[in-house]
Amino acid sequence: MKILVSIKRVADPDNASKLKVSSDGTAVTSEGLEWKMNPFDDWSLEAALRLTENAAEKNARVGEVVLVSIGPNDEHTQRIIREGLAKGAERGILVEADDANLDSNVVSQILKAVVDKENPDLVVMGKQAADGDSNVAGTKLAARLGWPIINYAMKISTNDDGKTLEVKRELDTGVATVKVTGPAVITTSDRILQPESVKNGITPADHQYAKLEVGGRYASLKGIMQAKKKPIDQMSLGDLGIEAKVALKYTKFELPPARSGDTTFVESVEDLVDKLHNTAKVI
Amino acid sequence: MEAPTKGYLFETDEHRALREQVRRFAAAEIAPNAHAWEEANEFPRELYSRAAKAGFLGVGYPEELGGDGGDLGHVLCASEEVVLAGKSVGTCVGLGSHGIALPPIVRFGNDDQKERFVRPTLAGDKIAALAITEPGGGSDVAAVRTKAVRDGDHYVVNGAKTFITSGCRGDYITTAVRTGGEGHGGISMLVVESGTPGFSVSSKLKKTGWWASDTAELIFEDCRVPATNLIGQEGTGFLMIMMNFVTERLFLAGQCVAIAELAYRESVAYAKQRQAFGKNLAGFQVIRHKLADMATQIAAARALTGECVTRYLNGEETPSLAAMAKNAATDMCSAVCDQAVQIHGGYGYMREYVVERLYRDARLYPIGGGTREIMNEIISKVEGY
Numbered sequence A: 001m002k003i004l005v006s007i008k009r010v011a012d013p014d015n016a017s018k019l020k021v022s023s024d025g026t027a028v029t030s031e032g033l034e035w036k037m038n039p040f041d042d043w044s045l046e047a048a049l050r051l052t053e054n055a056a057e058k059n060a061r062v063g064e065v066v067l068v069s070i071g072p073n074d075e076h077t078q079r080i081i082r083e084g085l086a087k088g089a090e091r092g093i094l095v096e097a098d099d100a101n102l103d104s105n106v107v108s109q110i111l112k113a114v115v116d117k118e119n120p121d122l123v124v125m126g127k128q129a130a131d132g133d134s135n136v137a138g139t140k141l142a143a144r145l146g147w148p149i150i151n152y153a154m155k156i157s158t159n160d161d162g163k164t165l166e167v168k169r170e171l172d173t174g175v176a177t178v179k180v181t182g183p184a185v186i187t188t189s190d191r192i193l194q195p196e197s198v199k200n201g202i203t204p205a206d207h208q209y210a211k212l213e214v215g216g217r218y219a220s221l222k223g224i225m226q227a228k229k230k231p232i233d234q235m236s237l238g239d240l241g242i243e244a245k246v247a248l249k250y251t252k253f254e255l256p257p258a259r260s261g262d263t264t265f266v267e268s269v270e271d272l273v274d275k276l277h278n279t280a281k282v283i
Numbered sequence B: 001m002e003a004p005t006k007g008y009l010f011e012t013d014e015h016r017a018l019r020e021q022v023r024r025f026a027a028a029e030i031a032p033n034a035h036a037w038e039e040a041n042e043f044p045r046e047l048y049s050r051a052a053k054a055g056f057l058g059v060g061y062p063e064e065l066g067g068d069g070g071d072l073g074h075v076l077c078a079s080e081e082v083v084l085a086g087k088s089v090g091t092c093v094g095l096g097s098h099g100i101a102l103p104p105i106v107r108f109g110n111d112d113q114k115e116r117f118v119r120p121t122l123a124g125d126k127i128a129a130l131a132i133t134e135p136g137g138g139s140d141v142a143a144v145r146t147k148a149v150r151d152g153d154h155y156v157v158n159g160a161k162t163f164i165t166s167g168c169r170g171d172y173i174t175t176a177v178r179t180g181g182e183g184h185g186g187i188s189m190l191v192v193e194s195g196t197p198g199f200s201v202s203s204k205l206k207k208t209g210w211w212a213s214d215t216a217e218l219i220f221e222d223c224r225v226p227a228t229n230l231i232g233q234e235g236t237g238f239l240m241i242m243m244n245f246v247t248e249r250l251f252l253a254g255q256c257v258a259i260a261e262l263a264y265r266e267s268v269a270y271a272k273q274r275q276a277f278g279k280n281l282a283g284f285q286v287i288r289h290k291l292a293d294m295a296t297q298i299a300a301a302r303a304l305t306g307e308c309v310t311r312y313l314n315g316e317e318t319p320s321l322a323a324m325a326k327n328a329a330t331d332m333c334s335a336v337c338d339q340a341v342q343i344h345g346g347y348g349y350m351r352e353y354v355v356e357r358l359y360r361d362a363r364l365y366p367i368g369g370g371t372r373e374i375m376n377e378i379i380s381k382v383e384g385y
């Protein structure tokens, strides 16, 4: 099975409080922030790696995971691709583009061009990126490809190397089980990290994955060293025959009002409800 | 999550990538429990297999033995991140006790011993400890009294060991025993499995610091150990111990750098937030200069430790420089932790505060792995006076 996984670099979401808005309000500045792999992409990478390995054996890869990242061709984007390669992906693609010229529309166009080149059996993506939180690129890509889209996957199983899959989707109203014939686009929810969430018909069904809570697997030192030798193809939008035209324009950014930090002590539940309703106005 | 340190001069992108992974592991798996595990004098045994699954227990060991490759420099970076992000020194040293127990087997053991001991330890299934120190003395290694007398296919071991890290939970103990006559030529290394009749843990010791790590007194009473558990040749144990000490001292120097770095970070954060006389502590030049001195001392000890690691990895003999690095780092660590407590005022003396614990943890380092005085003896000998 060959899986394409898109990974985006985002400003460290754990340091969101350090984000600043430019003085004219037209952009969010990320100066001084650390760049990380979008955590949602880290989950989808975990799902893709589980689909393409025999986890009962050390480093027994049985399929191929190709990473694609779209962004500036700098050390940060490369470091994030290397991190994915260190976790186990086979190779990477860096599509060079300026952040300002990207939106879900352009991203889905680029990903479609990469899919056309690579012919993967599946595209597994984060449901959203931790910076823009748009939650549309996966669906748009599927629409462009004419493939099924399965959003918020929390369980994926296949017995025929991904030709057909049973996917459980995590919805506000419950869990929907869908059967899908590939190729398809899947986006994942954080429940995909649970030990039993992915069955590929190759890893023994009773295999227990390590419990992961905040992100996908850790890259081992061995993986880190191997990643240095794995290829990263670099290409431009021109190479893919794409003219970037953003459909979405941001007109103004504002920071939320600073919190006062005042502490109020309450004596009773009634008092608490009253304060939440009348003072804080949150219920 | 904390920003990464500037690190050692020898670090490459590979070291930095390793730090990032270990940091995430320690922040998720250790930090939330650090205080509780220290207070409980124990961390859960499963942590060994979690660390192994994540790929960190095997750092510094060859792949053929189930390790993850890498060298002493990688080990120092990984263990620094465990301290910085995990914030429990006791957990770090307990988790790392194989770092002193395995090398004699890796270097001098046979294939069978490597399969039985090294592989399962790196997989997190077995806990390893090293036992040299005896109740009668630790500095004078050549005076080891625990006796191992050959009887057919076995050695019969009698004696006692003390202050043994991970000795209470260890599945096997790499033990220094006397198989021959007086002096260093009579010492051998023998692996004693904890289930062997005649082996017992006589006491779990209560200590000043390193609480989450267990420290044991061990008794051997007519303990029959298969002769196949002898590492290398009879009478070569002293050499193995001396070789082991060089890397152990660099681990310890690296831990001192890490502990001091953590104490420093805690102090900077506290100094920026704590108010006195209408401004924060960092607003006083005296406090800023204390912090500046701490940062300087850390940088100096880090530089010497890093230099020694680089020379060691280049194949130089470094017993004297390793001893210097250990003394420089331990002195620095004690001084920095002391100042960290001072900056925290009364809170620095309270058990919930990390610096209070680091201050106690720091006291071990001029004693363990060869005392400050013994380090100076080594330096004197090499320098020739």
Ligand SMILES: Cc1cc2nc3c(=O)[nH]c(=O)nc-3n(C[C@H](O)[C@H](O)[C@H](O)COP(=O)(O)OP(=O)(O)OC[C@H]3O[C@@H](n4cnc5c(N)ncnc54)[C@H](O)[C@@H]3O)c2cc1C
Pocket: B130, B131, B132, B133, B134, B136, B137, B138, B139, B140, B162, B163, B164, B165, B166, B207, B210, B215, B364, B367, B368, B369, B370, B371, B372, B373, B374, B377
């Ligand atoms: C928490 C902890 C964990 C430990 N873990 C282990 C372990 O896992 N395995 C293990 O084998 N050991 C371990 N040790 C033991 C440690 O290595 C010894 O405590 C140390 O080597 C000193 O030995 P000693 O305590 O017998 O002191 P002694 O040798 O009795 O020394 C007492 C004092 O005399 C000084 N002194 C001794 N000889 C000389 C000399 N020639 N010149 C000048 N001064 C001298 C010493 O420097 C020291 O100040 C641990 C100790 C502690 C506290």
